[in-house]
Amino acid sequence: MVPKTPSTTAEAGTARERLLAAAERALLESGYERLSLRSVNVAAGMNPAAVHYHFGSKDALVAALLEDRLGPLWQDALADLSARAEDGVPPSVADLVDVVITPLVELAADPLGRLRLHLLARFVLGRRRGLPAAFTARWFGLEPWARLLRATRQDLTEREAARRWALAFALVLQHFGDPLADAPGEPAPPGTLRTFVMAGLDA
Amino acid sequence: MVPKTPSTTAEAGTARERLLAAAERALLESGYERLSLRSVNVAAGMNPAAVHYHFGSKDALVAALLEDRLGPLWQDALADLSARAEDGVPPSVADLVDVVITPLVELAADPLGRLRLHLLARFVLGRRRGLPAAFTARWFGLEPWARLLRATRQDLTEREAARRWALAFALVLQHFGDPLADAPGEPAPPGTLRTFVMAGLDA
DNA sequence: GCACCGATTCAAGCACTGATTGAATCAGTG
């Protein structure tokens, strides 16, 4: 599961990509709180209004970066699990948790991945504007996850399953993305987190 | 369990308290991200350097507000539970979780309490400078909690118990404090959270 | 009462911030 490569969409043009690359470098260097649009514009060799022209706002720049650099990590695995569940072989709760956690562990193994997790956690947990609803739904639509949990735990209501997943994702995102920290470091090994979340979902 | 009353320490003087009160009002009105020191200074009827003179920085102002307004919610209950454990009656995991959650539910019942939870979550989860180490240890020293958990679950190492509590507090603080939101609203009823955290600790 | 000294208050100023504005330039089309 590799991070998504930079967009080469023809109509996006070079200016947008230069701004995204400059923003990513600045974020890596000094973090989200100190991200200055002026320095992004300068680093991209453009005028001071470039970010606003192309993206509309600071948040939208970062949201665009996220959307461009981070694909839907769980989409394939989620489709597999859903297909299995329909074949009468529902995944265990451990399977579900591992599907969620494994790609995050990989992402967190290098600074660029960690930056992306950090931004994702900030935007999702902060419910920041800028991310298109489609992006958020693709990432954090809880309905498929709730459905899979209930395939094993048929005693849970749909609402209860969704609530549990909301808590699980909140904790997982916080663990891997450390959204409130200035400079997110390497997360702790996920053993305890895995145990905790599995138990919480299967309570 | 009432929020702590404003400090009446003689050497703090009127200026500090005026600034704290003005800051609290501004925070209630427009939230942490939009807290402007100029407006706090004006609202307190003071000159533009007052916050810096008395507190040193914006973060330190808010940390001082937190420290002044929010006492150690769990101190008494923690002492009770520790005494019982020493008498050979260890608390159940449910008892532990209820001790943590109950005062937070009360705080979250009104906007002022929610503001304080929000600030607490921001500072603690963001590991913000400004809070004295003693304050943080009093609030989030995990050792007594780990000890109580291990009184029931003697199979857990001290490290594992502490790790589980770190996750539990992170999730609980996020749930009640919603630290990344601009305007924290009322948290969802804590039933699912309680179940989730209890299961996670007792996994 | 006066001088001294530390604490406090004050206004002005600094460098920086996201965002806006109107003009200039560019590139494609008929």
Added chain:
DNA sequence: CACTGATTCAATCAGTGCTTGAATCGGTGC
């Protein structure tokens, strides 16, 4: 070539946390 929409540009705005040096205040000792 003229037109048009897209893009770039520099200047500007209102606001930000923070610093600075001067003025004022209040307490103390002589």
